[in-house]
Amino acid sequence: MDTQSRELNIGWIPASGFQLRKAGVQFDAVRIEGEEGRRVAETLEAMTGGDPGPIVVESKGVRAVYFLVPAGSTSFRPWPRGVTTFNSGPGKVSYVPVPALSGETWPVAWWRPPIGEDRFVHPVLLKCVAEGVLV
Template sequence: MNAPNRGLNIEWIPDSGFQLRKAGVQFDAVRVDGDDGRRLADLMEAIVGGEPGPVVTEANGRRAVYFLVPAGTTVRRAWPKGVLPFNAAAGSISYVPVPALLGRTWPISWRYPPTYPGRFVHTLILLNAACLLLG
């Protein structure tokens, strides 16, 4: 058991700092930048009545918000403008920043940390919420 991972034993979460993880292996991700990403995270929380699954935020640059969804679920979906899927589709290699659960991880942090292995944001709920919010 890994103390820095609060006993969750999720292999893709680093022990300290943050690391890049290849999308499409353990998870896909959906990135929405800036205030739109934060509004989408708030909407997801409201829709599901609590934490929506693992969501990572950046404090600088694009101020990106990454919604971690099950691997392979972002491919061949019509995402609205301003939404960028990260996956391992043919001809696509994407990396997602993943912070440790504890310690210094700035500028990357968990908006909603993982609660147990295999728990991710529900892709179809996210897609519908993104279409509602972003058109």
């Protein structure tokens, strides 16, 4: 682990590069592809004074944006079209790319890194912003 992740004591962040983490354990995730995902991230950032919670972005392919939300918060919640949820349950396993806090992590990076072990994007706020952007 690097010093920043040790200071934060966040065991699910890799020391280098990036790793896939099973959704539904420490967090669930909501993925929105392309420019829409970036607009949602920008809107959340503005609404929260620059502290929307942890957000991961991809720089190739569909350029997806992953919003890390509390574990169990994406199931049984209707999400707008264009949103993919990552969680775990009976017969379902999902994985989310998680980059290290520093060093080479291409093709994924933190839009906003976590500031604490249990600090995530607020799922209701995320859903409301996504509904406004993805109309």
